[in-house]
Amino acid sequence: MRIENTPVPGLLVVHLDVHGDSRGWFKESWQRERMTAAGLPDFGPVQQNVSYNGLAGTLRGIHAEPWDKFVSVAAGRAFGAWVDLREGDSFGTTFWTVLDTATAVFVPRGVANSYQVLEDGTAYSYLVNDHWSADATYVNVSALDPALGIPWPLPVAEMSDKDRGHPVLAEVRPMAPRRTVVVGAGGQLGRALQRVLPDAEFHDFPEVDLARPETLDSIDWSGVGTVINAAAYTNVDGAETPEGRRLAWAVNVTGVAALARIAIARGLTLVNVSSDYVFDGTAEEHEVDEPVSPLGVYGQTKAATEAVTSVVPRHYLVRTSWVVGEGANFVDTMRRLAREGVSPDVVDDQFGRLTPASVLAEGIVELLRSGAPYGVHHVTGRGPVESWADIARRVFAEEGRDPADVTGVSTEQYLAGRGDRPTAPRPRHSALRLP
Known part of the structure; x- marks a missing residue:
């Protein structure tokens, strides 16, 4: 042949x-x-x-x-x-x-x-x-x-x-390409994808709610070629509570399993996003093929969603870290504190790379357009590996504040200040190896 x-x-x-x-x-x-x-x-x-x-x-x-x-x-x-x-x-x-x-x-x-x-x-x-x-x-x-x-x-x-x-x-009017559907249009990644994929079809909560997989039936899947899941439960501390644990598993695993079944049945390409939290942070930089070893509930659900995504023949599992985009995020919080004259305590023993949501969105689009091999890919910002305190000091400097106004503290000191509120264990090292 x-x-x-x-x-x-x-x-x-x-x-x-x-x-x-x-x-x-x-x-x-x-x-x-x-x-x-x-x-x-x-x-x-x-x-x-x-x-x-x-x-x-x-x-x-x-x-x-x-x-x-x-x-x-x-x-x-x-x-x-x-x-x-x-x-x-x-x-x-x-x-x-x-x-x-x-x-x-x-x-x-x-x-x-x-x-x-x-x-x-x-x-x-x-x-x-x-x-x-x-x-x-x-x-x-x-x-x-x-x-x-x-x-x-x-x-x-x-x-x-x-x-x-x-x-x-x-x-003749040419045939348009298969549609791209994005679930989770209202989040940081979803908003960034709207800018780089203006012709895609976007769906958001509550119309489509991965905690209620039956809502996926509201989407017309005929003529769809790719589905990008930008929806996730990301409250890492909330996931340690009984209610949050159930919701995290419902959204990040059960809902993704429903998407995977649709993708398999219809031959779609599924793009799903995972996190540095699938690792325990003992390695200073995590390889694509490193075995997962999550510390907390949120990381466990992300490790499970990686396994679910892997059964789809055409899939991109995109790991990322420390995403900041439109909406509430660490950088915006530090900028607000700087402007309000606050001198915060910020963790200085967790290390990673900041990822603008726009960079993550553009990375996903590039994987699709280039026909990259299906499987796991790391997409993060390419800046230096820094601590949260390093990033905060940089933001303070940009706002005209003295970087020394940011006090670095250990994770243990920071969590001790939260009282009895549930807290999730964090990986010490979150940097992902980039190609």
Whole structure:
């Protein structure tokens, strides 16, 4: 078996092994393990269709469907022609070839396909990765548009009136890419993602609440390609209370498990965000493949969400640390204290890197756009490793205050000042190794 690229991005010609003898022939039209190993996308087919044409010269198309398809010939031969109708630089790119029992083709979503049968009694089978729906949106182009230059080998014997009525390429509105859905639009990361993904679809609490996974059913998942989970329970001290513990597990684990099931069922890419709190902080800088060892409940839920995310075939697990963005955060608190004339005690024995929410959002978008390998990635700010007290002193200096007005204290001293309020153990070292 051999896979051949074409001028149309993602359109692949597959040369199959056909085994024949005096009785006839046999081939594997679809063999997931071998074909994906050879370079075919693991596109997750859910439906098989068969098309039969009795008369040579019959022409079908040209249609661009909102799903991927794998086409192989069961009997006879067909001349196949494809036109890229997706948004982007490749719009209008064409390719054609002859399909027979030894030649199949993988057609990505948005690439229009058309087939003219070359022999009477030609039948071809196609696998698709979404169920057919009468409401599905197609993009079509006229198979006879001279601008396409398709050299149909036979006079047209049969062609439907509907296919004859398709627009010429110059009048076609390109097919938009699959939608990106963001859950947790109102948080620091969600707000940053709104700026870098203006065309995404955003959902927020209480419309979509991961503590109530049934609310995910309010999202129209058809046509979605990627779901980014920017929602999380992040109150690390609150997670140490009975109520907070239940809510942390509900949002960070049970809700993410529901997202994972949707992603698996629909072949989506799932982006989920984890934390430096999955580590115990004994290493000064944490590697991507370091075994997790959380200290508190919040870290335990994040370690669990990493395990849940890992079962999704297409997933990015993005670990980050010390996120600051729009909304209440450490830097804003220090800025306010500086302006109010307060001289605070700030922990000076926890070390990490500050991560602007904008940097985290841009890092997620870059992973998606670059086609980075699925799995765990560290995305944080690239500044120096500092203590919380170091950061506070820097903020004070920016506000015109003496950095010495910030007093460094140990974690134990700081927590002792909280009285009987529940407190979570913190990792001493939170810096994540960056590529």
